[in-house]
Amino acid sequence: MNGSSAQKRQVYMDHAATTPTHPDVLAAMLPYFTQEFGNPSSLYSIGRRVRKAVEGAREQVAAALGAAPAEIFFCAGGTEADNWALKGAVSAHRSRGSHIITTAIEHHAVLHTCEYLETQGVRVTYLPVDRYGLVDPHAVEDAICDDTIMISVMMANNEAGTIEPVGAIGTIAREHGILFHTDAVQAIGHLPIDVEAMHIDLLSLSAHKFHGPKGIGALYVRDGVAIERFVHGGAQEKRRRAGTEYTPGIIGLGAAIERACTDIEGHAARLRRLRDRLIDGVLREVPHSALNGHPELRLPGNASMSFAGIDGEALLLMLDAQGIYGSTGSACSSASGEPSHVLTAMGVPPRLAGTSLRLTLGEVNTDEDVDYVLAVLPGIVERLRAMSPLSA
């Protein structure tokens, strides 16, 4: 940290927020802006070529999930996919019941949609989690009522990084004949996914979390699962999601997901090693620091930690001044000023939740990045604690 060269180092460790579009992904997208610009619904050759490319991307997404291409529906991203899954399934299955089971730690795209559905007469059960952020499959089963139409549990949590027992929950849902949706936005490329083995009926994903572009995502809808259309208009996406396709984005999503899912285990093993060095180093160097989430059942790149006696936002901005980019709680939470609903649900007291720092590693991070964070972070925590009235 001595000298200007060290201070110019940039260490991006907020990959759970977003990732840079990979140059290969961008290169795959670029022709579809200016040369292959045709509307895939057009009958002439330039439209047909783009149609073929869009369908190729659909196959790439399907392959990453163990799904059939006809089960993949492109949309604007994870938030739209979550909105569509919940609202669309409730609309289509209202005659069967009006009860949804979800968890207290879902992303706001799910939670706020559920709160909206409650205003429309839907009953929602928000299951608690344990101190590691884990949902208990037995609690899911116990919450099932005669009129339960859907269970929605995220595959891995965006803040604490906890990996949920989605396979077990999917099995329960299937046994009871209830739809199972999972928000897999954080999981793609980090965890192997098989919608058949995991009994998943609906799955949300977003390209920009795995080095694809922003503004494009997909909803997997199991063949035979009824879901009301979300955007009304033209006949795109088999009349289920109207609007001219964002073709460069779709091509980018396809290229990015194929890349991300080519060697998940190798990628995850590399991230886990860096992450564990980071976590072990921070917990060793910083007194009164603690890991948030599960020690093993966590996303390979996620290092979420709390530092008693300081404020997470102050820590984030001090790190920013040294070129280290992380987040506190989740980016959405820091804007609202509320303590993280995820950490609070895990039983972390609100004040301690406000001290949390989430560093999420990605493929660009190196051992040198970890070394740099370990060189800078303890001093910043110490400095902030020295400013605090609790220090004296």
Add this chain to the structure above:
Amino acid sequence: MYNETVMDHFTNPRNVGVLEDADVVAETSSPGCGDITKIYLKIRDNRIVDVKFQTLGCAAAIASSSMATELVKGKTLEEAWTLTRTDVADALGGLPEPKLHCSVLAEDAIRTAINQYRIDRGLAPW
């Protein structure tokens, strides 16, 4: 989100630390976000001749404490009493709307300290 003045007072806070020979010390906390600010005042002839603060809080809370201590340093107690959160936020060139409440702590702590000083001397609090 924060302007340069706020970031300057956050990364290089003025008057941060403990005033060993303070005449009065006061601490206030925000029930909402859990931020805490402690103010140390050294007072001579009814005038604040030295001031220090300690804050546990976000960048806005730390910058507000820094600016508030700058604004009251050298002022009479009457002048310091009139300091408002708006004065602090204005001197910082503005704070984001969700962070305006963070500037309250410094004002509260200074007023609490001044009243404690008056009570200690058998005077009625303002």
